[in-house]
Amino acid sequence: MQLFSLASLKRYGGNFGIRGGVHPETRKYLAAECAIETMPLPSLVRVPLQQHIGAEAVPLVKRDDQVLKGQLIGKARGAVSAHVHAPTSGRVIAVGQFAAPHPSGLPVATITIRPDGEDRWGPHMPRMRPEDADPAEIAQRVMEAGIVGMGGATFPAAVKLTLRERYPLHTLIINGAECEPYLTCDDRLLRERSEEVVDGIRIMARALGITKVIVAIEGNKPQAIEAIRRHIFAVGPEARVVRVPTLYPMGSEKHLVQTVTGLETPARALTAELGVVVHNAATAHAVHKAVRYGEPLISRVLTVSGFGVKRPANVEVLIGTPVSEILDHCGGLTGTPDRLILGGPMMGLPIQSLRVPVIKGTNGILALEAAETRRHEAMPCIRCGGCIKVCPCGLMPMEMHARIHAGDLDGAVETGLLDCVSCGSCSFNCPSNIQLVQGFNYAKGRLAAKQSQKHQQEEAKRLAEARTARMEAIADAKRKAMARRKAEQAAKKKRQAEEKARQAEAAATEKTSNAGTDAQTAGPPPQEAAE
Amino acid sequence: MTGGAIVSGPHAHSKFSVAQTMVSVMVCLSPATALGFYQFGWPAILLFAVTVASALIAEAICLLLARRPVSIYLFDGSAILTGWLLAMTLPPWAPWWVGTVGAFIAIGLGKHVYGGLGQNMFNPAMVARAMLLVALPVQMTTWVLPPPFGEPGAPEFWEALTITFGGSGDIDAVSGATTLGFVAAGLDGGRHLTDIMAETFPLRSLAFGHVPGSLGETSALLLFLGGCLLIAMRVIRWQTPFALLLSAGGLSAALHLLDPMSYPSPLWHLASGGLMLCAFFIATDYVTSPVSGLGQLIYGAGTGLLIVIIRTWGAFPEGAAFAVLLMNACTPVIDTYTRPRIFGRDRKGRPLELPKGARQ
Numbered sequence: 001m002q003l004f005s006l007a008s009l010k011r012y013g014g015n016f017g018i019r020g021g022v023h024p025e026t027r028k029y030l031a032a033e034c035a036i037e038t039m040p041l042p043s044l045v046r047v048p049l050q051q052h053i054g055a056e057a058v059p060l061v062k063r064d065d066q067v068l069k070g071q072l073i074g075k076a077r078g079a080v081s082a083h084v085h086a087p088t089s090g091r092v093i094a095v096g097q098f099a100a101p102h103p104s105g106l107p108v109a110t111i112t113i114r115p116d117g118e119d120r121w122g123p124h125m126p127r128m129r130p131e132d133a134d135p136a137e138i139a140q141r142v143m144e145a146g147i148v149g150m151g152g153a154t155f156p157a158a159v160k161l162t163l164r165e166r167y168p169l170h171t172l173i174i175n176g177a178e179c180e181p182y183l184t185c186d187d188r189l190l191r192e193r194s195e196e197v198v199d200g201i202r203i204m205a206r207a208l209g210i211t212k213v214i215v216a217i218e219g220n221k222p223q224a225i226e227a228i229r230r231h232i233f234a235v236g237p238e239a240r241v242v243r244v245p246t247l248y249p250m251g252s253e254k255h256l257v258q259t260v261t262g263l264e265t266p267a268r269a270l271t272a273e274l275g276v277v278v279h280n281a282a283t284a285h286a287v288h289k290a291v292r293y294g295e296p297l298i299s300r301v302l303t304v305s306g307f308g309v310k311r312p313a314n315v316e317v318l319i320g321t322p323v324s325e326i327l328d329h330c331g332g333l334t335g336t337p338d339r340l341i342l343g344g345p346m347m348g349l350p351i352q353s354l355r356v357p358v359i360k361g362t363n364g365i366l367a368l369e370a371a372e373t374r375r376h377e378a379m380p381c382i383r384c385g386g387c388i389k390v391c392p393c394g395l396m397p398m399e400m401h402a403r404i405h406a407g408d409l410d411g412a413v414e415t416g417l418l419d420c421v422s423c424g425s426c427s428f429n430c431p432s433n434i435q436l437v438q439g440f441n442y443a444k445g446r447l448a449a450k451q452s453q454k455h456q457q458e459e460a461k462r463l464a465e466a467r468t469a470r471m472e473a474i475a476d477a478k479r480k481a482m483a484r485r486k487a488e489q490a491a492k493k494k495r496q497a498e499e500k501a502r503q504a505e506a507a508a509t510e511k512t513s514n515a516g517t518d519a520q521t522a523g524p525p526p527q528e529a530a531e
Numbered sequence: 532m533t534g535g536a537i538v539s540g541p542h543a544h545s546k547f548s549v550a551q552t553m554v555s556v557m558v559c560l561s562p563a564t565a566l567g568f569y570q571f572g573w574p575a576i577l578l579f580a581v582t583v584a585s586a587l588i589a590e591a592i593c594l595l596l597a598r599r600p601v602s603i604y605l606f607d608g609s610a611i612l613t614g615w616l617l618a619m620t621l622p623p624w625a626p627w628w629v630g631t632v633g634a635f636i637a638i639g640l641g642k643h644v645y646g647g648l649g650q651n652m653f654n655p656a657m658v659a660r661a662m663l664l665v666a667l668p669v670q671m672t673t674w675v676l677p678p679p680f681g682e683p684g685a686p687e688f689w690e691a692l693t694i695t696f697g698g699s700g701d702i703d704a705v706s707g708a709t710t711l712g713f714v715a716a717g718l719d720g721g722r723h724l725t726d727i728m729a730e731t732f733p734l735r736s737l738a739f740g741h742v743p744g745s746l747g748e749t750s751a752l753l754l755f756l757g758g759c760l761l762i763a764m765r766v767i768r769w770q771t772p773f774a775l776l777l778s779a780g781g782l783s784a785a786l787h788l789l790d791p792m793s794y795p796s797p798l799w800h801l802a803s804g805g806l807m808l809c810a811f812f813i814a815t816d817y818v819t820s821p822v823s824g825l826g827q828l829i830y831g832a833g834t835g836l837l838i839v840i841i842r843t844w845g846a847f848p849e850g851a852a853f854a855v856l857l858m859n860a861c862t863p864v865i866d867t868y869t870r871p872r873i874f875g876r877d878r879k880g881r882p883l884e885l886p887k888g889a890r891q
Contacts, residue, residue: 019871019874022545024541024543024545025543103538181543254874254875255874263886264874264875264883265875266875266876266882266883266884266885267873267874267875267876267882267883268875268882269875269882269885273885274885274886339538339542341540341542345540345541345542345543346540346541346542346543347540347541348540348542349540350538350542366542368542372542372543373542373543373544374541374542374543374544375544377603379548379549379603379607379648380647380648380649380650381649382549382552382609382648382649382817382818383649383817383818383820383822384552384817384822385768385817385821385822385823388822388823388871389768389824391871392874393873393874393875394871394872394873394874394876395871395873396822396823396870396871398822415870416873416876416880419873419874419875419876422539422540424539424540424541425541427539427540427541427544428541428543428544428545429545429547431545431547431548431549431551431552432548432549432649433544433548435538435539437539437540437541438538438539441539
């Protein structure tokens with residue numbers, strides 16, 4: 001229960017509101033004052049080849065290969081994919097399948113490296129001066145460094161840096177909202193490495209050919225706002241820091257764009273179509289390292305927090321470090337947590353095993369006790385409308401859920417299932433504790449399966465039809481060729497017959513002329529006739 | 532950890548439950564109820580207890596019949612609240628079986644035949660009240676002038692037992708019509724409003740509750756304050772009560788301005804009868820009212836208009852129950868036409884147009 005508070009009436013200057021949203025207990029105090037610490041080398045790193053949205057990378061190493069820190073071990077495949085690099089030097093002990101850092105725990109292609117403890121760098125990519133570099137070169141470098149969106153969506157960053165070829169862009173928004181409870185890694189990064197982050201922003205702005213930059217940070221991070229304000233001049237006169245209200249899900253891309261620019265992205269469109277590109281603050285930091293120092297993305301800062309952890313912390317870890325070693329570094333667990341989550345408590349993924357590695361998009365490891373999570377049992381919906389009130393997308397979650405429950409997927413789509421961003425505000429607010437998002441994810445999965453099945457069927461049908469058409473064409477061609485040959489032969493025969501006839505005739509006339517007859521029945525020379 | 536089950540986020544929760552919602556409503560309802568107990572004495576308390584207990588028993592029987600877990604559902608607060616609200620609309624000195632029959636109608640016919648909590652179309656308490664009013668016109672319209680505790684005429688506990696359970700007809704107290712009934716009867720008799728008003732209770736008594744009526748018809752002021760607290764606690768939204776009070780006040784004000792001799796003032800309308808109880812505690816029932824803000828505005832306005840229309844031209848002096856039931860029936864339609872606009876789409880569900888010049 002929440003009493004009406006005057007603070008909610010306070011307007012933040014220059015912001016446009018979004019509809020809905022919730023105020024979960026942020027509990028950021030657990031880790032907000034813990035400076036970023038670097039974790040010692042783990043005993044093992046497991047680097048999945050699929051850490052991003054798009055196609056899986058192709059492994060470039062095999063078992064027993066020696067790799068150096070920063071060496072390319074997985075090559076991007078296709079336009080939307082990302083390179084994978086060795087986080088440290090050592091020996092490849094396996095290239096195979098290992099449990100993914102995902103609730104399913106299903107195996108994914110993973111390269112396992114046993115560090116040799118020397119942490120020896122391979123050859124760096126050459127340093128660049130972004131001031132002189134061509135925008136395309138910067139995007140190329142970001143691609144080579146394997147940088148993906150580090151807020152959790154893990155969309156390859158280079159693809160988003162080349163958007164100006166297709167859309168007229170005017171604004172770059174840096175997402176430092178960090179609206180998920182508990183997480184403080186972006187906050188610490190903005191505070192401690194503000195110069196580097198600002199430099200990364202400047203590089204990205206140059207790659208996009210944009211001068212207008214807005215860094216959006218939630219009001220509950222005053223020190224981060226202060227730190228970035230001190231350095232933002234380096235990006236240019238049109239860059240500014242905007243303090244956005246502390247409201248979940250402020251960090252959702254389209255909602256953040258609406259909050260700071262007032263532009264509402266049409267359904268199924270990209271923000272780039274409005275001329276706005278959004279990048280995460282941690283991505284800016286990675287871009288800075290890649291461009292200035294030629295370092296690929298092989299480590300990231302993440303928050304270890306929750307009441308189930310002995311010592312909450314912000315740790316810089318190598319990509320591929322097992323969760324268990326990070327937890328050990330933070331003093332271990334206080335007991336058996338109710339849930340263990342990668343990411344934040346609102347949209348994070350629960351994991352079943354401590355052995356899974358962290359990846360480029362992992363921004364937190366949370367061990368939550370029962371008091372911090374939700375009950376398991378649900379009550380019937382009492383139509384209180386709480387889910388509708390908080391939905392930032394203007395949906396009616398209870399109705400969608402009822403339709404999904406009844407197996408009416410098409411009806412759920414009609415009422416906006418595909419406009420849902422799975423932010424979880426509705427489930428958070430539901431007094432009956434109904435797992436609304438679970439239902440939506442299930443329906444989205446079913447839809448995707450249906451779609452792919454339909455696609456497969458259509459593809460099979462298309463192939464079958466194409467085959468029939470091809471066969472018919474071949475038969476037709478054969479028939480035609482046969483007919484042509486027949487016709488040719490017939491013509492030849494005819495010609496030969498005519499030839500024969502002519503020859504016979506000629507022979508006959510010769511005979512008659514030889515016999516001295518003047519009478520010419522056929523073919524008198526025209527000249528003679530004219531004369 | 533998660534017990535093997537794969538669960539989607541969010542893993543956090545506001546920790547606000549159905550039971551807490553119901554308890555909040557009861558807390559906000561308790562000042563007015565307490566005043567009602569004080570006004571009408573032991574018989575009212577006994578009737579209240581009987582009604583709530585009957586509601587719980589009815590709920591338990593229905594849950595057992597439906598093979599649902601009784602322990603979880605029985606104390607979610609919804610049955611207690613239904614019983615409570617029903618008791619607030621009964622004449623305080625009515626015999627016990629009126630409350631019991633009402634509770635069984637409310638829980639059984641009003642709620643569980645539809646499938647239980649969250650499935651009913653009509654407000655259970657109002658279904659029961661409407662049926663009782665039609666079936667038991669005498670018992671449902673026998674009102675007493677409140678003799679508060681400690682004053683002469685207030686029944687002792689033992690007397691109260693005979694009033695509630697004895698079924699005796701020799702009620703000692705002064706019985707009379709409610710304000711609404713008195714005015715309606717007077718107007719039907721062709722008298723002028725000014726004459727009638729002089730004989731009935733002043734606005735101050737209506738606001739503080741020293742009038743005959745049901746438990747919930749007494750203190751408009753306490754009900755209003757309780758309702759405002761409910762809004763401040765964000766258990767209910769402001770739309771329904773606001774629209775209801777505004778439309779009821781607006782229509783009665785317009786009528787009053789047209790002919791002050793036949794139509795009472797809007798303040799009198801707002802302060803009398805069950806209007807306040809209806810505006811904050813009955814019309815705002817989650818299950819039977821629209822879910823969106825706009826829908827609640829329409830629903831509240833419709834209820835307010837119907838209340839004044841029934842009071843002015845209808846056969847019954849008070850129309851809150853019928854107005855609520857009529858608007859309950861409209862709820863699905865209102866819900867269909869008042870969907871919120873989806874982000875990035877217009878009201879018809881088409882994607883928004885890109886601003887000019889954005890796409891090359």
